[in-house]
Amino acid sequence: MNPLEPEDLSRLLDRHGAALVLYARQWCESPEDVVQEALVQLVQQRPPPENVAGWLYRVVRNAAISSARSAKRRSRREKAVAHRGEPWFESSAGDRHDAQEATQALASLRIEQREVIVARLWGGLSFEEIATLTGTSTSTVHRWYHSGLEALRERLGVSCKKNLRPS
Structure with a gap:
């Protein structure tokens, strides 16, 4: 290279x-x-x-x-x-409250959940790359990701439909 x-x-x-x-x-x-x-x-x-x-x-x-x-x-x-x-997020005057709320919600997660969510959502890393990065298994990373998202939904009061697998 x-x-x-x-x-x-x-x-x-x-x-x-x-x-x-x-x-x-x-x-x-x-x-x-x-x-x-x-x-x-x-x-x-x-x-x-x-x-x-x-x-x-x-x-x-x-x-x-x-x-x-x-x-x-x-x-x-x-x-x-x-x-x-x-603050973790930059915000304009109109969305200041949302950025503060998101920062607090993200900061309240367990460190493993927060690391995986940030790497996945903002970093665009795959679960495999995050597993290598953190020295854990892909299934552990996947579990931290989903439990972290669920915790964020609860803290932010967001109702999201769960992805249902086709039968």
């Missing part, structure tokens, strides 16, 4: 940038920095990874978790007071 060209990197950023930031935001306070570091690492890879999107999610996940651990240690050392986190 040839080295990444600037146009390739631009397309990757357009396609996955926002989802990667959202994915990292569940662990750390500086998701944009984590994504930028991952992109720098990607450019330095020789040869580039076969599955670039999967590789990016893995690097972003690991860096975000490391960043969170560092921040936690720093917070303990400095005995910092609680702080307000960045």
Whole structure:
């Protein structure tokens, strides 16, 4: 595989940038920095990874978790007071309430459910890619995804018809 060209990197950023930031935001306070570091690492890879999107999610996940651990240690050392986190979703004035409600609902999920939902819905990753990313089985990822969606429906008061299998 040839080295990444600037146009390739631009397309990757357009396609996955926002989802990667959202994915990292569940662990750390500086998701944009984590994504930028991952992109720098990607450019330095020789040869580039076969599955670039999967590789990016893995690097972003690991860096975000490391960043969170560092921040936690720093917070303990400095005995910092609680702080307000960045919202996960950008919103306009008209839908501000919905974005806040969605952020709270997503944040209330178990970490496994949230990770899978963000990777699947905003990242566009397959269940197989998420299983590889998280080091679990595809069936476990599928179970976390569906239980997380059900929990979101309950928290947001959304009534959705269940997909029925044809007989």
